[in-house]
Amino acid sequence: MNEELNYKPETSTHEEPNYMKIFYWLCALTAIEILIAIIPNGPFYPNLLQGFLLISTAVWKAALVALYFMHLKYEKRILGTIAMIPLVLMIMALVFLLNDITVPEATAEDVSSSEVESVLED
């Protein structure tokens, strides 16, 4: 046990990333994100574009934390592979749920419009 505690990981030989630079990037991206969120939607700035930009910025920030603060960029591939598993599963869950996401709204509209039609026919 003691030997393991005293063991100096091989990764310590890599050059340390510029942590301050990563920190400034994270702060700047957070500020940009808030800007993206508070600019009101319009014909040239639809809700979907806003959502896409926000998620892209968040993924960018998360990647910076994982690659540099968590040193994933300098680790062996096995650790990166482990980290990718939940990401792949999350995307799969999203794809499987996509079918359900649109169904309730469509059904609600269908029901209401068919109700309106039946009332009009009466």
Next chain:
Amino acid sequence: MSESAVVNATQESYESPVTPESWGKFGMWIFLAGDAMSFGALLVVYGALRAATSNWPIPAETLGIGLTAFMTFLLIVSSLTMVKGLSAVKRGDIAGLKKYLGLTILGGVIFLSLQAYEWTHLIHEGLLFSENPWGSALFGATFFSITGFHGMHVTGGVIYLSVVLINAQKGKFSAENYNLVELVGLYWHFVDLVWILVFTLVYLI
């Protein structure tokens, strides 16, 4: 037996591209991957419920961005102090390690205090696990589940960091022995990473 196992493990790492150089780190990454699946499930379900619900409130209007933007900044700063602490111990600067661990813990405690303030405020306004004055009740359920689950992780992180700080006080770390500091760092950065996603998905979109 354990001695030979450790020796083998360290030797193996130089021969194989698959085995990690630190089994502790390997274990922590497996734990974090499992934890990420829990958070992933919560966030994906949040998105699905939200997209399928017509009267979902606009979070930016009901929750307010200012306070949580500051909380995000706080966690980013605490991640920075964590890596600074690791850098310090790698140089053999134990006083620096203790200072930065203390600052990281402080960041976590302030974050939790602000979250408690936010929750109290929202509960007083009528947002509960099954009630929401601004629309769908599912909003309250998902909001408290996700931020609560994350808050528990921050609480766990503060305790974990405190244990490492106590070990640093006892003089257990040096420039040759900092594996446990690196492991607590991985956990803490993960908590920061998850908050980055929660902030965007729950507060901004």
